Amino acid sequence: MKTNIKIGIVAIVALLCGQVVNAQKKHDLTVKLSHPSKPGVLNADLFTGSVKITGYAGNEVVITSSLPNDPDKISTAEKDNIVKLKVEQPTVVDFTIMVPRNFSVVLKILAAGNVTIDNLTGDQDIAISAGDVTMTNIDGSVSVNTKKGNVTVDMAPKMMNNAITLSNVQGIISLTIPTTQKANVKLQTEFAKVTSDFEIEKPSADQPSNKHIEGKINGGGSEILMRSVGGSIYLRKKK
Amino acid sequence: MEDIELEIKILDYLQERLSAAERFELEKLLKTSPAFAQQFAEVKQAWEGLDLRKAPKVSADSKTNFQAMLRTFEMQQEHQSLISRILAIFRYKPKYNWAYAIALLCIGALGASIFFRPVSNNVIGDNATSEMQNKILMTLNSDKTIERIKAVSYVRDKKNVNDNIINALLTTLDNDPNENVRLVTLDALFKLADNAKVREGLVNSISHQHTELMQVALADAMLKLQEKRSVNPLKTLLKKQDADDDLVKKQLEQTVQKLESI
Numbered sequence: 140m141k142t143n144i145k146i147g148i149v150a151i152v153a154l155l156c157g158q159v160v161n162a163q164k165k166h167d168l169t170v171k172l173s174h175p176s177k178p179g180v181l182n183a184d185l186f187t188g189s190v191k192i193t194g195y196a197g198n199e200v201v202i203t204s205s206l207p208n209d210p211d212k213i214s215t216a217e218k219d220n221i222v223k224l225k226v227e228q229p230t231v232v233d234f235t236i237m238v239p240r241n242f243s244v245v246l247k248i249l250a251a252g253n254v255t256i257d258n259l260t261g262d263q264d265i266a267i268s269a270g271d272v273t274m275t276n277i278d279g280s281v282s283v284n285t286k287k288g289n290v291t292v293d294m295a296p297k298m299m300n301n302a303i304t305l306s307n308v309q310g311i312i313s314l315t316i317p318t319t320q321k322a323n324v325k326l327q328t329e330f331a332k333v334t335s336d337f338e339i340e341k342p343s344a345d346q347p348s349n350k351h352i353e354g355k356i357n358g359g360g361s362e363i364l365m366r367s368v369g370g371s372i373y374l375r376k377k378k
Numbered sequence: 379m380e381d382i383e384l385e386i387k388i389l390d391y392l393q394e395r396l397s398a399a400e401r402f403e404l405e406k407l408l409k410t411s412p413a414f415a416q417q418f419a420e421v422k423q424a425w426e427g428l429d430l431r432k433a434p435k436v437s438a439d440s441k442t443n444f445q446a447m448l449r450t451f452e453m454q455q456e457h458q459s460l461i462s463r464i465l466a467i468f469r470y471k472p473k474y475n476w477a478y479a480i481a482l483l484c485i486g487a488l489g490a491s492i493f494f495r496p497v498s499n500n501v502i503g504d505n506a507t508s509e510m511q512n513k514i515l516m517t518l519n520s521d522k523t524i525e526r527i528k529a530v531s532y533v534r535d536k537k538n539v540n541d542n543i544i545n546a547l548l549t550t551l552d553n554d555p556n557e558n559v560r561l562v563t564l565d566a567l568f569k570l571a572d573n574a575k576v577r578e579g580l581v582n583s584i585s586h587q588h589t590e591l592m593q594v595a596l597a598d599a600m601l602k603l604q605e606k607r608s609v610n611p612l613k614t615l616l617k618k619q620d621a622d623d624d625l626v627k628k629q630l631e632q633t634v635q636k637l638e639s640i
Contacts, residue, residue: 245523262524266556280524282558286590302528304558308590309625325565329594329629362531364562368594369625 166207170200170217178241178261179220187250188232189270194240194258205233243279253288260295271310285310289370294320296377298361306366313373314365321360326374327351328367335374384414388421511543518546523556530559534566544570548579552586560592568599577605584611590626597633609637 172179175198183190188205200222204213212230216223226232228249238244243261246254251269262279265272269287278295280302289310292303298317305312316322326333332349341354365372390396391404407414517529533539533547544567551563564583570576580599587593593615600608612634619627 262522264523264556266523266558280528282523282527282556284557302524302531304527304562306558306561306591327598329598330625362527362534362562364558364565366561366591366595368591368629 166204168202168204168208168213168215170202170215170222172198172200172217172220172222172239174220175199176239177220178243179222179239180243180245180261181222181224181236181238182245183224183234183236183247185224185226185232185234185246185248185252186228186230187248187252188226188230188234189253189255190234190236190246190248191255192236192238192244192246192257192259194242194260195237196240197237198239200239200242201237203235206230281305289313294377301361303361303363303365305364307370308367309369310367311371311373312365312367313375314363315375315377316363318376319357321355321357322363323355323359323361324363324365324374325353326365326372327353328370328372330369331367331371333372333374336376337374381417384417385421388418389425392422392425511540514543515546518550523559526550526554526556526559527562530562530566534562534569539570541575544573544576544579548576548583551579551583557589557591560587561595564592564595564599568602571599571603577603581605581607581611584608584615587615594626594629597630601633601636604637604640606637606640609634612637 179200181192181200200217202215202224206212212227213232214223214225214227222238224234224236233252238259240258241260243263244256244259245264246266248254248267248270252267253270254265254267254272256263256265256272256274256277258276260278263274263277263281263283265283265285267285267288270285271289272283272285272291273289274281274283274292276295277292278298278301281292281294282302282304283290283292283306284304285307287309288307290305290307290312292305292313293315294301294303294317296317298320303314303316305314324335324337324339326335328350333352335352337356339352339354339356340358341352363374365374387396387400387404391401396404408418409415514529514532517525520526520529530547530550533543539547547563547567551560551567554560554563564580567576567580571580580596580603584593584596584600587596597608597612600612612630616627616630616634619630
C-alpha cells in the first residue's frame with residue numbers, strides 16, 4: 140500500500156514537471172551570444188504588453204513569452220552580442236527575459252505596458268507611451284521616458300559617473316541613489332512638488348524651491364535630470 | 379727620333395711604362411749607340427736626382443693644423459662680416475624711414491595680440507579643442523540615446539560654445555527621436571540663451587515640438603527668458619491641443635498670459 144502511494148506521488152510529480160518543461164519549451168526562446176561573457180545589448184521593440192528583464196549569471200538570453208512562438212508575430216536575431224526582439228503590431232504579449240548581468244537594454248513600447256528591470260550593469264534606455272517603469276540595482280546610465288506612468292529607479296549601492304534622465308507628463312518620478320553620490324541635479328515639475336532628503340547646493344537663492352530645484356549634491360558630478368508636468372518628484376538617499 | 383722624343387722614351391723606360399717591344403728596341407739602341415747611351419745616362423741621373431718618392435711627406439698633423447687655421451681665419455672673417463652687417467641694420471638710414479615705421483607697427487600689433495589674448499578656459503571652439511568639438515558633433519549623431527545625452531551634458535558645463543555646436547544642438551532639439559535627448563538639449567541651450575542665435579532657435583523650435591512634455595518645457599524656458607516673440611507660436615500650439623491634455627493646456631495658457639503681461 141505504502142509503495143503504491145510512493146509510486147503515485149512520483150508519478151504525479153513527474154507529470155507536473157513534464158508539464159512545466161513542456162510549457163517552457165512552447166514559449167521559450169534561447170538566444171546564444173557571439174561573444175559570451177562580453178557586454179551585450181537587448182534591443183526590444185514591442186507593441187503592447189508588460190516586460191520583466193532580470194540580470195542573471197548566465198551567458199545566454201532566455202526569452203519567455205506569454206504567447207506560443209510564432210515567427211510572424213515575434214522575431215529574434217543576434218549579431219555581435221546585440222539581441223533584437225521585435226513584436227509585430229498589434230500583437231499583445233508579455234515577456235520575462237533573463238539576460239547576462241553586463242547587458243544594456245534599449246526598450247520601446249509603442250502603446251502600453253509596465254516594465255521591470257533588475258540587476259544590470261549596462262545602460263538602460265526605456266521609451267514607452269504609457270505604463271510604469273521600475274528599476275532596481277542598476278549600475279549604468281539610465282534614460283526613462285513615459286507619458287503616463289510612475290517611474291521608480293533604485294540604483295546600485297556603488298554608482299559610478301552615470302547620466303540619469305527620467306521624465307513623464309503624469310505620474311510620480313522617484314530616484315534613489317547612494318548617499319555619497321556626486322551629481323549635478325535638475326528636478327522640475329509644474330503642478331506637483333519636488334522633494335529630496337539630499338542637501339542640494341543651489342547656485343542662487345531665488346529658485347522656487349518646491350517645484351524646481353537645480354544644483355549640486357556632494358560637490359557635483361553625474362548629470363541627473365528629472366522632469367514632469369503633473370507628477371511629484373522624489374530624489375532619495377539610498378538607506 | 380728627335381732628342382726630346384728619345385728623352386720621353388727614356389723617362390717612360392725608367393718608370394717602366396714601355397711595352398715589351400719598345401723596351402727591347404730601346405735596350406738595343408742603348409748597346410749600339412754610344413751617343414744614346416750618353417743621353418740615357420744623363421736623363422737617368424737627372425731622373426733619379428728628382429726622385430719624388432724621396433720627397434718628405436706632409437704629416438697628418440700639419441694637414442689638420444692647416445685646416446684648423448684656415449677655418450679659424452674664415453670664421454673670423456664671417457664673424458666680423460656678420461657683426462658689421464647686423465650693426466649696419468641699426469645704423470640709421472633716413473631713406474628707410476617707412477620701413478622703420480612698419481617694423482614698429484608690427485611689433486606693437488604682435489605685443490597687443492599677445493597681451494589682450496582672450497582667456498580660453500572652458501571654451502569649446504578654439505583650435506586647440508577642435509578635436510573635442512568633433513567628438514561632440516559625432517556623438518550627437520550616435521544611434522545610442524545615452525551617448526547623445528552624455529554629449530549634450532558635456533556641452534552643458536561649458537560657458538562658451540562655438541556656432542557648429544550650437545547648430546548641432548538646435549538640430550537635435552528639433553529632430554532627435556528621443557524626448558529625453560531633446561529635454562537635456564533644451565536645458566543646455568537655455569544656459570546659452572545670452573547668444574541671440576540660440577534665443578531665436580529656441581523660439582523657432584516651439585512649432586517643431588509635438589510632445590506635451592517638450593511643449594511645456596519650452597514654454598517654461600520662454601517665460602524665464604521673458605521672450606515675447608514666443609507668444610504667437612505658443613498660441614498656435616494651444617489651438618492644436620487635444621481636449622484631454624488638460625494639464626498641458628493649462629500650463630501653456632498660463633505661460634501665454636504671463637508673457638503678454640510683461
